[in-house]
Amino acid sequence: MKEISRETMEKIEKLLTHYPNKRSALLEVLHILQNEWGFIDEEGEERVASLLDISPVDVHEVVTFYTMFYRSQVGKYKIKICRNLTCSLLGSDTLLNYLRKKLKIDVGETTLDGKFTLETVECLGACELAPVMQINEEFYGRLTPEKIDEILEGLK
Ligand code: FES
Numbered sequence: 001m002k003e004i005s006r007e008t009m010e011k012i013e014k015l016l017t018h019y020p021n022k023r024s025a026l027l028e029v030l031h032i033l034q035n036e037w038g039f040i041d042e043e044g045e046e047r048v049a050s051l052l053d054i055s056p057v058d059v060h061e062v063v064t065f066y067t068m069f070y071r072s073q074v075g076k077y078k079i080k081i082c083r084n085l086t087c088s089l090l091g092s093d094t095l096l097n098y099l100r101k102k103l104k105i106d107v108g109e110t111t112l113d114g115k116f117t118l119e120t121v122e123c124l125g126a127c128e129l130a131p132v133m134q135i136n137e138e139f140y141g142r143l144t145p146e147k148i149d150e151i152l153e154g155l156k
Helices: 006-016 021-036 042-052 056-065 085-089 090-104 145-156
Strands: 077-082 116-121 133-135 139-141
Touching: 006 021, 021 042, 021 077, 021 090, 042 085, 077 090, 090 116, 090 145
Parallel strands: 077 116
Antiparallel strands: 077 133, 133 139
16 A cells, blocks of 8 residues: 555645545645655555545546646656747747757656656746746746756756
8 A cells, every 4th residue: 555654644634624525635635645656646546545435436537637646757847838829929839849859858758867857738827927837836937948958957
């Protein structure tokens, strides 16, 4: 059975006291456990299902519906490039190709050292800063290849 640290378990138990039924806490519990495990695979889905007294199928449907949940190990830094209209008009495709070459990976892949995963997303809600990318929880705007170099260098 997939391990859950005592600290995380306490956090989940506290969270569950805020809900009339455990099922309602599913999304939050998945976020908490993805932070601990890095992804939610089939074993993780079963663990969550038993924690919340629901079926693994119910957990699986939620995990596979939302793109924010990962099914396998991803990089330490998850780079998401916005490809929606404003960012696209301001060169996000060029920046995406730049990142592909620089990291030697395609969209959906992770670098061999496990450091970066490259993804594309629809509008990040920061169009005024276009072109925009998000790395983990941080937003970076008005991107250029030079700025991307600087940002990634700062993460090493
Ligand atoms: S279009 Fe890229 S952040 Fe909105």
